[in-house]
Amino acid sequence: xxxxxxxxxxxxxxxxxxxxxxxxxxxxxxxxxxxxxxxxxxxxxxxxxxxxxxxxxxxxxxxxxxxxxxxxxxxxxxxxxxxxxxxxxxxxxxxxxxxxxxxxxxxxxxxxxxxxxxxxxxxxxxxxxxxxxxxxxxxxxxxxxxxxxxxxxxxxxxxxxxxxxxxxxxxxxxxxxxxxxxxxxxxxxxxxxxxxxxxxxxxxxxxxxxxxxxxxxxxxxxxxxxxxxxxxxxxxxxxxxxxxxxxxxxxxxxxxxxxxxxxxxxxxxxxxxxxxxxxxxxxxxxxxxxxxxxxxxxxxxxxxxxxxxxxxxxxxxxxxxxxxxxxxxxxxxxxxxxxxxxxxxxxxxxxxxxxxxxxxxxxxxxxxxxxxxxxxxxxxxxxxxxxxxxxxxxxxxxxxxxxxxxxxxxxxxxxxxxxxxxxxxxxxxxxxxxxxxxxxxxxxxxxxx
Numbered sequence: 456x457x458x459x460x461x462x463x464x465x466x467x468x469x470x471x472x473x474x475x476x477x478x479x480x481x482x483x484x485x486x487x488x489x490x491x492x493x494x495x496x497x498x499x500x501x502x503x504x505x506x507x508x509x510x511x512x513x514x515x516x517x518x519x520x521x522x523x524x525x526x527x528x529x530x531x532x533x534x535x536x537x538x539x540x541x542x543x544x545x546x547x548x549x550x551x552x553x554x555x556x557x558x559x560x561x562x563x564x565x566x567x568x569x570x571x572x573x574x575x576x577x578x579x580x581x582x583x584x585x586x587x588x589x590x591x592x593x594x595x596x597x598x599x600x601x602x603x604x605x606x607x608x609x610x611x612x613x614x615x616x617x618x619x620x621x622x623x624x625x626x627x628x629x630x631x632x633x634x635x636x637x638x639x640x641x642x643x644x645x646x647x648x649x650x651x652x653x654x655x656x657x658x659x660x661x662x663x664x665x666x667x668x669x670x671x672x673x674x675x676x677x678x679x680x681x682x683x684x685x686x687x688x689x690x691x692x693x694x695x696x697x698x699x700x701x702x703x704x705x706x707x708x709x710x711x712x713x714x715x716x717x718x719x720x721x722x723x724x725x726x727x728x729x730x731x732x733x734x735x736x737x738x739x740x741x742x743x744x745x746x747x748x749x750x751x752x753x754x755x756x757x758x759x760x761x762x763x764x765x766x767x768x769x770x771x772x773x774x775x776x777x778x779x780x781x782x783x784x785x786x787x788x789x790x791x792x793x794x795x796x797x798x799x800x801x802x803x804x805x806x807x808x809x810x811x812x813x814x815x816x817x818x819x820x821x822x823x824x825x826x827x828x829x830x831x832x833x834x835x836x837x838x839x840x841x842x843x844x845x846x847x848x849x850x851x852x853x854x855x856x857x858x859x860x861x862x863x864x865x866x867x868x869x870x871x872x873x874x875x876x877x878x879x880x881x882x883x884x885x886x887x888x889x890x891x892x893x894x895x896x897x898x899x900x901x902x903x904x
Contacts, residue, residue, distance in 0.1 A: 458760070459767050462744050465605060466771070470740035472598075472611035475618040477736050479650075482622050483643040484729045484794060486629050488722070492798055494629075494640045496718045497573045499725035501580040501640070503707035504563060508556050509591065511700030512549045516542065516595050518692035520743065521750040521831040523603035528754025536671035539600055541684045543677065545692065546596055550589050557585035568715050576640050583644035590651040597658040602743050605751070606667060613657050621650045694835035698826065698842050705846035705881075706731070709874040712855060716869055723804035724871045726794040731812045731819075734779050738820035741772045742827030749831040762897050765828050769821070769890075776820035780813040787813075804871070811875035818882035825889040832896040841888045850881030 480502060487494040519542055526535040560581050564574055598610045627635065628642025638645065662668055710728060714721045745768030752761035783790070787809035788802075795801040826838050853862075854874030861867045 458748070458764055459771075461605075462741075462748055462764060462767055462771070465602075465607060465747065466740045466744035466768075468607045468611050469602065469743050470736060472607065472614040473736040473740055474733075475611070475614040477733050478618050479621050479647065481729055481733065481794075482618075482625050484725060486625050486643065487640055488795060488798065490629055490637075490639060492718050492722055492801065493572070494576070495725055495801075496714065496721040497576040497580065497640050498643070499710045499721045499728070500564075500569055500573055500714050501577040501584075502725075503710035503728075504560055504577070505557065505581060505584050507700065507704045507707045508553055509588065510703045511696045512553045512588075512592060513595050514696035514699030515549055515688075515692040516546060516592060517599055517699075518695035518830060518835070519596075519688065520599050520603050521746055522687070522691070523600060524747045524750035524831075525754035527603060527605075528751040529756075532670045533672060535603075536673050536675070537678065538684065539596070539671070539673055540675070540677045541681055542596060542688065544680050545685060545688050546592055549696075550592055553588050553592070554585045557581045557588065563711075569711060570714065573714065579641050580644045583641060583648055587644070587648040587651045590655040594651065594654050594658055597655075597662070602747055603750075604667070605747060609661055609665070609667075613654050616657075617650045617654050620653065621646055624649060691830065691833065691835050694839045695830060698835065698839040701839065701842040701847055705842070705851045705878065708851055709854065709871070709878070712851075712858070713871050713874060716858075716871070719798075719800045719804060720871055722795070722798065722801045723808060724874075726791060726801065726805040727808040727812050727871065727875065729794060730783065730790060730809065731815060734783070734812075734816045735819060735823070737775050737779065738772050738823040741768050741775075741820075742824045744768065745824055746827040746831050749828055753831060761831070765893070765897060768824050768828065772820045772824040776817050779820075780817045783813040783816070784810050808871055808875055811872065811879055815875060815879045815882060818879065818886045822882060822886040822889050825886070825893045829889065829893055829896055832893075832899075834892065834896045837892055838889055841885060841892070845881045845885045845888070846878075848881075849884070850878040853877035853881065 483498060483502070484495070487498045519538070523535055523538060526532075526538065558581070560578060564577065569577065594613075598607070601607050601610045624646035625643050627633070628638045628645050629640070630642075631637035662673060706728070710721065710724055713724045745764060748764040748768075749761045752758070752764060788806045790809060791802045791806040795805050829835070829838055851874075854877035856862055857867070857877055858869050858873035859867050
C-alpha cells in the first residue's frame with residue numbers, strides 16, 4: 456500500500472474516533488444551552504479549566520507515540536512491551552497531580568475573576584471530573600499504543616460506542632426523568648465519569664484477549680521503576696505536555712477572561728470554541744498519523760521515507776484546512792443558530808466570531824501537524840518556547856490588552872472578537888516558526904537507532 460494511502464487510512468480512522476470524543480463536548484454544549492444560558496456559561500468556564508489541565512497531562516503520555524512507533528519500526532517488540540509497562544508509573548504520577556488541581560480550582564478561578572454566580576456550579580462540575588480523570592488518562596495510553604502499532608481501529612470503535620452511551624446519559628442526568636431529579640450541568644460530568652470507566656474496562660479486556668498484543672507480552676509482571684526509561688519519557692513528555700498546555704490554555708483561558716464580559720459573551724464564545732475544537736480534530740488526527748509513520752520509518756532506518764510521510768501529512772492538512780475554513784466562513788450564521796439554541800443575542804454575537812475561527816483554524820492545522828512531526832525528530836523544547844512567546848504572549852496577552860486596556864491609542868474592545876483576532880495573528884506566526892524548525896530538524900544528521 457502506498458504511503459499516502461496508509462497515512463490517509465490511519466488518519467481517517469483516528470479522525471472518526473476523535474470526532475466521537477469531540478462529540479462529548481458538543482453534546483454537553485447543546486444540552487446545557489437548552490437547559491439554561493447560565494449552565495452554558497458555567498460549562499464554558501468549567502470545560503476550559505478541565506481541558507487546560509487534562510491536555511497537559513495527556514501530552515506527557517501522548518509523547519510516547521514516536522518512541523513506541525520507532526521501537527516497532529526497529530522490530531524491538533519486547534522492548535516496546537516493557538516501555539508500555541514503565542509508562543504506567545508516569546501515568547500514576549500525573550494522575551495524582553491532575554486530580555489535585557481539579558479538586559482545588561479556587562486559585563485559578565479567583566485569578567481569572569470568574570463571577571461568583573458561576574463559581575459554585577463550576578467547582579461541582581470539576582470535582583466530578585476529577586474522578587473521571589484516571590480512566591481518561593489510562594485510555595489515552597491504550598490509544599497511544601494502538602496508534603504506534605498502526606492499528607487505531609479498535610480505539611475508534613470504543614470511542615464511537617461510548618458516544619452512544621454519553622448522549623442519552625447527559626440528557627437524562629441534566630434534565631432528569633424516570634425518578635431522577637434534574638442535575639443541571641453536573642449531570643454532564645456524571646455522564647462523562649460513567650463513560651470513561653466503561654471505555655477503560657473494554658480496553659483492558661481487549662488487551663487481554665486480542666492476538667494483536669501477544670508479541671509485546673504486555674501482561675508480564677510489571678518491573679520496578681526503571682528511572683533511565685522514565686527519564687527518557689520525561690525528556691520528551693514534559694516539554695510536550697507543557698507545549699500542549701500552553702497551546703490549549705492560550706485557547707481555553709480566553710473563556711475565563713471573556714467570562715467577565717457577562718453571560719452572553721461567555722455563551723457565544725463557547726459556541727465559537729466548540730467549533731474550533733471540532734475542526735481541530737482533523738489536524739490532530741493527521742498529526743498523530745504522520746508522527747507514527749515518520750517515527751516508524753526513522754526506526755526502520757529510512758529517513759527519506761520519513762520525510763516523504765512528513766510532506767504528505769502537511770499537504771493533506773493544508774488542503775483540508777482550506778476546505779473547512781471556507782465552509783465555516785460561508786455558513787457562520789446557520790452554525791451559530793445550531794449551536795446556540797433559542798438564544799438570539801448569543802446567536803448574533805457568535806456569528807461575528809466564526810469568520811475569525813475560520814482563519815484561526817487554517818493556521819492551527821499547519822502548526823499542529825508540524826509540531827507532532829517535530830516530536831518524531833526528538834524536538835520538543837523549541838516548540839515550547841515558540842508557543843510560550845507567541846500563543847501566550849502575543850495571542851492571549853494581546854487579546855487581553857485589546858479587550859480591556861486598548862492598543863495604540865485605540866479604546867478597549869471588550870468583546871470576544873478581541874481575543875480571536877489576537878489568537879489568529881499569533882497562530883499565523885507560530886505556523887511559520889514551526890515549519891522553519893521542522894525543515895531544519897528533518898535534514899540534520901541523526902544517530903542510528
